[in-house]
Amino acid sequence: MSNSTRTPPGKNTARSQTGAKRGRSAKQRFSGWIEQHIDACADALQRVWTQPLNSLMSLMVVAIALLLPALVYVAGKNMAQFGGSLQNTHRISFYLQPGTSPEQAQALQALMTDHPLVDRVEFISSQQAAADFANWSGLGDVIDSFGGNPLPASLEAHPIDMATDTALQIRDAFASDTAISQVVMDVAWIERLDSLMQLTDRMVLALILVLSLAVLFIIGNTVRTHIAGRDAEIRVMTLIGATRSFISRPFLYNGALQGLLGAALAWGLLLALLQLLAQPAQALLAFYGDEYVFMGMDLRASLFMLAGGLLLGWMGAALSLSRHLNKP
Amino acid sequence: MIRFDEVSKRYAGGHQALKQVSFELDQGAMAFLTGRSGAGKSTLLKLIMLTERPDQGQIVVGPRNILRLSTKQIPLYRRRIGVVFQDHQLLYDRSVFDNVMLPLRIDxxxxxxxxxxxxxxxxxxxxxxxxxxxxxxxxxxxxxxxGIARAVVNRPQILLADEPTGNLDPELAAEIMLLFEQFNQVGVSMLIASHDLSLITRLRHRILTLDQGSLINDEVYPSRRDSQPHGSGR
Known part of the structure; x- marks a missing residue:
């Protein structure tokens, strides 16, 4: 074999003739190793590219499987903003016993205001309550027909935050006060919304789990056909000393690439769908108030989706290799 | 370089491929392995490659008993051995250059x-x-x-060949054998399985003859003999 013009003299002469070959520097080995990985990536990319129709079809299935949980996630996010704003109007009404003096009411108001969980307290006199009722319902005559104001005075406490727990604590702190006849708060409503939100969260989670499995098997199956198609190559490589990880590498990269491309496709589809939904959804939301805005996909969820696709693809390929790549 | 001690191999179907085969091949030696089809030539080479395992006996290659190599060590061991196959085992989805490159990519x-x-x-x-x-x-x-270029590109210490001239006409076969002799002259140990007695007896190297799994003859530098008994019987 011819001597190298690149290798320094003396290093190559005797050795090359005897067949010894372990004279490579760590740097050469490292760059060789990096090149192996680049080759494997290029190979993976080429596999997707050379069969565009097949690839597109399986990518589409992956994309739809990833699209579903993402859609439910976006829907849940838009519902959550309702939850937030309904809780915003959240307050606790303490109705006072008839005949409570204004001084007593003022003292109680001061006491409530001092409570660490209370933001502010409004006093609504019996007269104001009647006026509000007449105004709001248009049934002022009904009150008049009672021959006296039947509505009690009340104190309305606004908690410092929106947590149901906070509201309950405030209620419990003052409900037993002798001046108070009744406490009203929309706990049931709040809890119902809370459990609805929890349900959507769980649904997203369940969909992610089930459809992740689907992605795993779709990509696993595509990789299986690749393995079968490269049977001869794998046999030759095994015979001339390829390690299992060397043989596996292009398939793993291919799986990861399929997952990533599938996720990217899902992301594109999602964006298009949201574009389609944005206008009617915004119109619907406008009925409930200006503060509601239609929310699309956020950056964090997008990155999660792409990373998830990549990881699932990798795992699908690994699963397939563990079943279909023969032992050396 | 290669030593077989009482090596036997029986396949799952019950076929006894090798019966207590013992021989030793020194470093830098060149030997032919001959015998009819089914005599055990390929099995013997497969045992050296560790694609098959013996039921009995020991196989030492270089300094080590290769039967004790772990699954992880086997690929590294195989890189020190070049193999030439009868059907070349080339990959037709890439160029000649890339085919020969394969062992180096692996390494x-x-x-x-x-x-x-x-x-x-x-x-x-x-x-x-x-x-x-x-x-x-x-x-x-x-x-x-x-296929030969691919087998030697990694500069192996040992070159195995399984019927390397099986599909070639006599002139080309002689050319290939000449090539092997040249590798042998620079220090590569060679073991070549071939049933083409007329060709290998002319070359005057050691000849190991297998018959129904047993090593029946081990001749060094045999004189020219008639090719009748085991002749190219295909």
Whole structure:
């Protein structure tokens, strides 16, 4: 074999003739190793590219499987903003016993205001309550027909935050006060919304789990056909000393690439769908108030989706290799 | 370099492929392995490659008992052995150059060093001008030479060949054998399985003869003999 013009003299002469070959520097080995990985990536990319129709079809299935949980996630996010704003109007009404003096009411108001969980307290006199009722319902005559104001005075406490727990604590702190006849708060409503939100969260989670499995098997199956198609190559490589990880590498990269491309496709589809939904959804939301805005996909969820696709693809390929790549 | 101690191999179907075979091949030696089809030649080579395992006996290659190698060590061990197959086992989805490059890619050579070695190996087998071609466009003899270039590109200490001239006409077969002798002269130990007695007896190297799994003859530098008993019986 011819001597190298690149290798320094003396290093190559005797050795090359005897067949010894372990004279490579760590740097050469490292760059060789990096090149192996680049080759494997290029190979993976080429596999997707050379069969565009097949690839597109399986990518589409992956994309739809990833699209579903993402859609439910976006829907849940838009519902959550309702939850937030309904809780915003959240307050606790303490109705006072008839005949409570204004001084007593003022003292109680001061006491409530001092409570660490209370933001502010409004006093609504019996007269104001009647006026509000007449105004709001248009049934002022009904009150008049009672021959006296039947509505009690009340104190309305606004908690410092929106947590149901906070509201309950405030209620419990003052409900037993002798001046108070009744406490009203929309706990049931709040809890119902809370459990609805929890349900959507769980649904997203369940969909992610089930459809992740689907992605795993779709990509696993595509990789299986690749393995079968490269049977001869794998046999030759095994015979001339390829390690299992060397043989596996292009398939793993291919799986990861399929997952990533599938996720990217899902992301594109999602964006298009949201574009389609944005206008009617915004119109619907406008009925409930200006503060509601239609929310699309956020950056964090997008990155999660792409990373998830990549990881699932990798795992699908690994699963397939563990079943279909023969032992050396 | 290679030592077999009482090696026996029976396949799952019950066929006794090798019966208590013992021999030793020194470093730098060249030997032919002959016998009829089914005599156990391929099995013997497969045992050295560790694609099959014996039921009995020990096999030592270089300093080590290879039967004790772990699954992880086997690929590294195989890289020290070059193999030439009767049907070349070339990959037709890539060029001649890339076929010969394969062992170096597996061994993580960097591209410059690898390309230099691939060209040196192709030059040695006389196919440097065809490096860009697809092997399927080459003749049988040329394909076999590509297979040989691939087997030697990693500069193995041992070269095994399983019927390397099985599909070639006598002239091309002689050329291939000449090539093997040249590798042997630079220190590569060689074990070549061939049933072509008329060719190998002419070359005057050691000949190990197998018959129904037993080693029945071990001749060094045999004189010319008639090719009748085990002749090219295909």
């Amino acid at each position: 993580a050579y960097d591209k410059h060093e690898a390309a230099r070695r691939v060209r040196a190996a192709l030059d040695k087998v006389g196919l440097l001008s065809k490096e860009k071609m697809n092997p399927i466009t080459l003749s049988g003899g040329e394909q076999q030479r590509v």
